[in-house]
Amino acid sequence: MPDNRPIVLHYLGPPGTYSHQVSLDLVPNLHFDRTYSDDKGKRKSESLKVALKPCKSIRETFKGAQELAAQSNLFSLALLPFENNSNGPVQDSYGILHNAFASTSRFWIVAEAYLPVSHSLLVTKEVWAKLKGDKEQVELSDLQKLDQTSSHPQALGQCSKFIKEHMRADIHLHESNSTGEAAQQLLNLPSEGGESSLERLRACIASKVCTKADVYDLVEIFGNIQNSNGNTTRFLLCRLPQGIKQDQMFVENYQKFTNKTVDRCRFIYHLTEKNISDNSLFTFMDSVRRTDVHDPDYSGKYTDPVTLDIKIRKVDRSTIRSNDLNNVEEEDYTCSEGIWGYTYLAEMEISQSSAGEIMSKETSDGKRRKLIAEPIKFSKLERAVERYLSETDANFHLDKIESKVQLLGRWYV
Numbered sequence: 001m002p003d004n005r006p007i008v009l010h011y012l013g014p015p016g017t018y019s020h021q022v023s024l025d026l027v028p029n030l031h032f033d034r035t036y037s038d039d040k041g042k043r044k045s046e047s048l049k050v051a052l053k054p055c056k057s058i059r060e061t062f063k064g065a066q067e068l069a070a071q072s073n074l075f076s077l078a079l080l081p082f083e084n085n086s087n088g089p090v091q092d093s094y095g096i097l098h099n100a101f102a103s104t105s106r107f108w109i110v111a112e113a114y115l116p117v118s119h120s121l122l123v124t125k126e127v128w129a130k131l132k133g134d135k136e137q138v139e140l141s142d143l144q145k146l147d148q149t150s151s152h153p154q155a156l157g158q159c160s161k162f163i164k165e166h167m168r169a170d171i172h173l174h175e176s177n178s179t180g181e182a183a184q185q186l187l188n189l190p191s192e193g194g195e196s197s198l199e200r201l202r203a204c205i206a207s208k209v210c211t212k213a214d215v216y217d218l219v220e221i222f223g224n225i226q227n228s229n230g231n232t233t234r235f236l237l238c239r240l241p242q243g244i245k246q247d248q249m250f251v252e253n254y255q256k257f258t259n260k261t262v263d264r265c266r267f268i269y270h271l272t273e274k275n276i277s278d279n280s281l282f283t284f285m286d287s288v289r290r291t292d293v294h295d296p297d298y299s300g301k302y303t304d305p306v307t308l309d310i311k312i313r314k315v316d317r318s319t320i321r322s323n324d325l326n327n328v329e330e331e332d333y334t335c336s337e338g339i340w341g342y343t344y345l346a347e348m349e350i351s352q353s354s355a356g357e358i359m360s361k362e363t364s365d366g367k368r369r370k371l372i373a374e375p376i377k378f379s380k381l382e383r384a385v386e387r388y389l390s391e392t393d394a395n396f397h398l399d400k401i402e403s404k405v406q407l408l409g410r411w412y413v
């Protein structure tokens, strides 16, 4: 009997998070069929079902998916919140990608999703009654009574203006693993020390979904409290690969999912400033500059047709600097320390045929790099990156990159 191989989608839980909403949106659109030969050798096909698995933190989301892929034949997916258009990268997800690099783990990005995010300030019914007193509703001035507001650091950042304008300067901002966890924790009072929610007035920032009776039944005191109207978070759906055959199957099925021909791929590249020898310096940036034939430094160097087709989409760099990237153990970083001072993530787009060539099993890592970009000297890399950044209005300063470019994942557009 063939096993039924369900697809397991790991997401940042508990239910009520934005990640959960994205997972629910994705599931009806993920159709995976599998063909196999039955006992009598007859070809059959079956649909694979998607199971949702809530995880406690972003890190556990990825780790859970990794472990499942390693231990079983199941299709293992992890949904990572990746970046927000007002508050920037989701540090934990970037950290995970960085660590996946540092080790030998590989994964594919098989889909992306953009979720418009509108945050609400939520409290329990008891706290709501206490805040409003005899009035019909809670007013903005009542927020001065709040002692604590908790949420995922991204949500706190996305609502920083509201917090600054309407909450006490000494309010305790508690960082939780997710917005859903923050909402759930309001219900788990009294907390340690026996404090009741009424002695220490607590609120959380989370999705309005958490007001539903079958979620956490919280009360929304203010809605739409994020800094910017078009607040949007981008999620990446990653699959932890088990073998090339399954990869191909996934591509086919993803084609079905998007209902359009897959003709372009996107890659994320990772550059780091450390541990690099001159020989290994190369950049995807430079390959994108192939059209710069008028530049004497570059002319005549471009001989590989594959690189013609590459388009840079963006380059990200965190502003946080860690003391020593080498000392950062996998379990060792936190969002606030950050490891991204030394690293850059860049995204580029490439045609499917070129990508196929680059990614083909036979292509060794070294050749792959060559196909993508030529080795260049450090100074040229720096200039190429600077030029790119100046053209794209990026407002961070690029000190120095010694680059190690590695392929992180790919997905289809």
Ligand SMILES: O=C(O)C(=O)C[C@]1(C(=O)O)C=C[C@@H](O)C=C1
Pocket (backbone or CB within 6 Å): 012, 016, 017, 018, 019, 020, 081, 082, 084, 090, 117, 152, 154, 155, 177, 178, 179, 180, 233
């Ligand atoms: O905490 C959640 O609800 C999440 O799904 C995480 C997350 C994030 O990490 O960016 C997702 C969307 C919002 O930007 C806020 C939080």
